[in-house]
Amino acid sequence: MDDSAASSLQAAYQQAIRLLAQREHSRQELATKISRRQTELSAEALDTLLDELEQSGYLDDARYTEMFIRSAIARGHGPMKISHALRDKGVDEQQVRAALAATDTDWLEQARYQRAKKFGTEIPVDFKVRARQSRFLAGRGYFMDTINAIFNTASP
Numbered sequence: 525m526d527d528s529a530a531s532s533l534q535a536a537y538q539q540a541i542r543l544l545a546q547r548e549h550s551r552q553e554l555a556t557k558i559s560r561r562q563t564e565l566s567a568e569a570l571d572t573l574l575d576e577l578e579q580s581g582y583l584d585d586a587r588y589t590e591m592f593i594r595s596a597i598a599r600g601h602g603p604m605k606i607s608h609a610l611r612d613k614g615v616d617e618q619q620v621r622a623a624l625a626a627t628d629t630d631w632l633e634q635a636r637y638q639r640a641k642k643f644g645t646e647i648p649v650d651f652k653v654r655a656r657q658s659r660f661l662a663g664r665g666y667f668m669d670t671i672n673a674i675f676n677t678a679s680p
Contacts, residue, residue, distance in 0.1 A: 533569055536562040540577055551578070552614025577608040589615050589623045598627055600638045605665020635666045636674055647675060 534559050543549055543557060556618055577583035589610060595608045610620045618633055639657055648654050654675055659663060661671045 550613040602665030
């Protein structure tokens with residue numbers, strides 16, 4: 525390995541550590557950020573670097589997924605929105621499903637809370653108002669079954 529490649533690899537490693545010190549990243553997200561700045565770094569060298577970071581425990585998609593889900597739930601996002609966002613970040617779909625299933629989140633209660641926070645506690649009778657509130661919840665990433673349950677059952 526020549527000096528420029530070694531220095532490029534060292535710079536990429538330092539950049540990766542800096543990024544991971546700020547927050548968790550998925551493997552794909554970190555690879556994208558590093559390759560933007562370290563353009564002379566080969567794809568093989570980048571893969572090797574990412575493998576080393578995973579083996580040392582600095583980079584972990586499972587840990588990233590858990591952190592992302594906790595954060596998204598706190599922001600009021602539903603399971604569909606969370607799932608799509610994680611897949612866009614390069615997290616494996618099976619890993620996303622497993623992580624969402626492992627959360628002890630009551631999605632119906634989450635959706636009820638988000639609806640009440642935005643529109644008040646009274647369930648509307650008017651179809652247009654219900655449709656607007658349903659669109660809001662769908663945009664937050666809740667399933668239609670969950671949304672319909674809010675309007676068709678009394679809250680506990």
